[in-house]
Amino acid sequence: MAIHDLLDRLRRDYAALNPQVERIDALLAEAGEQVVHDHIALRTWGDPRCDIEVLVRPFVRAGYRAAGAYRFAEKRLVARHFAHDDPDLPLVFVSELVLDQFSPGLQDMVQSLLAQVSEAELAAPDLCARGRPWQVAHADVEALRRESEYAAWLAAFGWRANHLTVAVHALARLGDLAALDEFLKAHGLRLNGAGGEIKGSPAQGLEQSSTVADVVDVEFSDGTFAVPACYYEFARRWPAPTAGSSAASSRARPTRSSRAPTGSSSRDRRTAARRRRRRCGERLARLEAHAYPRAVGKESRARRERARGRQQRAAPTVSPAAPSVRDTGPEQLLVKYGVEPISDLPGETKNSTSRSSPTCSPATTDTRSRSGRSGRPRPGTSTTTGSPHLGRARCASVIRRCSSRASRAATTVVIPRSA
Template sequence: MSASNSSAAHSFFEALWADYIKRTPSASKVHEVLGEGHDIINDHVAFRTFNIAPVNLAALTGHFEAMGYFANGDYAFEQKKLRAKHFEHSDPTLPKIFISELLVEEFSPELQAIVHDMVAGIDVNAVTKPEFLYSGTHWQVSHKQYEQLLEESEYAAWMSAFGFCANHFTVSVNELPGYSTLESVNQKLKDSGFTLNTSGGEIKGSPDVFLEQSSTMADHTSVQFSDREAVIPSCFYEFAKRYEIAEGKLYTGFVAASADKIFESTNAKK
């Protein structure tokens, strides 16, 4: 890793954050409530995409490799028809990266047709710039199509409305002054009016799998579809506490069974 790609990475995350809080106003409130004036260290940032060229996981990965990141884990989500990888950096102040992709060919011909039309609208040259990762949508879908996607895949529907952006940032509870447990973080959030994702329990994972995670339910934001405007779930904030796998060494991976539930933070509230 060179110093220059690390500083490029820091500017990238600043721009990514500025874009993220536009559709996730509660993220700034999370920082106020938990940060109380000091900086928040993020454990990881998550991205979503489709397994279709030129925007598949492998294509997006190149941007992180150029910043000095390396791949260190593969995950499969059979029911949601997704796969994912995570990336790490030798600079401990940089967040890990979790990127998933939807296995489009496993869905109905109707879903496949909508998604292929969306991806066809993307300028291939745009994908080669790191800014692509927070470029949003490159297509027009109707609210009717959004609802059609929603029937088969909440993930596909979310992608159709928001496209390429940070799906969530994640507070590193290990590096959060004043809190030693994820329970105490969750309690503070609930006392401050946040709704937590309870799918699979408020806390997903345990010290046995070296990772505990919780998340807010996504904010709701107004999206202009081709036929009408609608208020739908956008992005959320996650909280992670990692445990040692060896003396002085925290686990750096993810836990598929927990991740499976974290994905549901963009579901409509029931």
């Protein structure tokens, strides 16, 4: 059987069991869209007579190759997906129930169902499209449902497509999944809102939504009963983010090599966890790169302020420097500190020239007669012959005493004549 014929047969059987499929395809065609299926999902029992390897034989012969393996620990399933080099062919996603992880009652029930299938039917190349070749009671199906929804659906409907998925990223006008969901709800279709209408995110590489499964009448060995059948799924795939990619390129349609079947698995969760850790590490690096220079700057300023404070505390307290007696005459210094000099002092020799221009100039005459020693004038005396004025050191001493007393009393200071 040609692969296109097998896929078409699976789709026709799926649409017959799920009437909303034809309606949705017609609505999308009216909107100018061409429906492309992302993948088709098949189910089987984890028995060597009909496991994944048996069910995918016609696809492997047609050129499909294994592209991924998954484990759903909570539902006790394993799965694999197969891809073809032809981009127009959908992916094939096949899962099986791990029987030895269930109760003996469920395992016995499955064995009783498979015992009704002949070896010829099990070896048929179109086993995946044969439907339900066994008889089962509705009560038995409900008993299986209490332990596994997956087992109950497979017992009720057999080997056929569980669901088909529309490739939203291949739509021209409704390529956004949220817009497609609003379009479907506007035409009266109900979407599965458990866990949110849209599951996944662009960061995870996949967004998906689905309709609510139609409830159909199924004939069982104990009568006809209404049971939920199939749902129609919609998937929007995003390419894996790369370093330096722009926002525009991140919204580009994914390539065939980036496609993978929908659903979660332990490996998908580990991959998502690694991506989250990598993003957290990159965010932390950006924060550190931004905050470190600021912290260093604050630390440098604080260090400089502490050093300046230590210098100020270590520096001795220096009083305002007194004017140098080398640069200022004694009369000017006395006036500066609020002391008015007296011109007529007791015992002063009248000398108009010396009085009118008092100075502390160096000696101009021989000092031997005054000091009694050669060349060394007596401290506090002027070396000018007959000068009544003080020497520079004596002037400075008097000025310091006067400046401390001036604030306590206004006293006329008389500079004594040196001996």
